[in-house]
Amino acid sequence: MVKNLRLKSARAAKDMSQKDLSFAVGVTRQTINAIENGDYNPTINLCISICKALGKTLDELFWEEEDNEK
Amino acid sequence: MKNKSLDEMQISVRNKIGNQTYILLLYLLLLDIGLHGFGITWLAYPANIMLLVTLCSSVYVIRLIKENAFVGPVPDKHKPVTKALLTGIVAVLTALVMLFVMNTFGTPEIPKTADIAAPILLITAAVGISISLLVSIIKHRQNKE
DSSP states (O other): OOOOHHHHHHHHHTTOOHHHHHHHHTSOHHHHHHHHHTSOOOOHHHHHHHHHHHTOOHHHHHOOOHHHHO | OOGGGOOHHHHHHHHHHHHHHHHHHHHHHHHHHHHHHTTOOSSOHHHHHHHHHHHHHHHHHHHHHHTTOSSOOOOTTOOHHHHHHHHHHHHHHHHHHHHHHHHHHOOOOOOOOOTTHHHHHHHHHHHHHHHHHHHHHHHHHHTOO
């Protein structure tokens, strides 16, 4: 699975650590780390929670475009 | 274990580890039956099953902790120091109460148990201490940023 760099950059743009984001969405830091590294495929509910916490849309964070993601 | 507080990744990891441990237990029991069929008895009947179950339980717990699927996301408000202190106080109080009861009413006669009971208790205690040590080491490593 590919790394989710957009999530990482969006989190960094809001000056949040993995721990801050995990606390905001109610998961462990390791889960956020696994999502960013592409080791875990989150459910739509968790995706929505992350988007709300970071102020982004699902498309901006999780939509994979063929030219730059694959 | 706070199952309800586990997040979605932890639940999936826990389920995977549980399935694998169940299969491991099944294979070990089959191996035990096979050895028994060939006339090899490596341990007497109740103890061998208990040892296999203890082994699989230990593997399950250690893997859960290693994969961070044992305790869910909890806020930092809970201080483990307070919990440990309370546990210690309760243990000391229980010991004091037991001593008081034994001094007051005398020690009861303990029935003679099977010879295998002592090694089982020793193994169980050793496994418990090993798990505690492993848990503390793994948690220490996991919390390193």
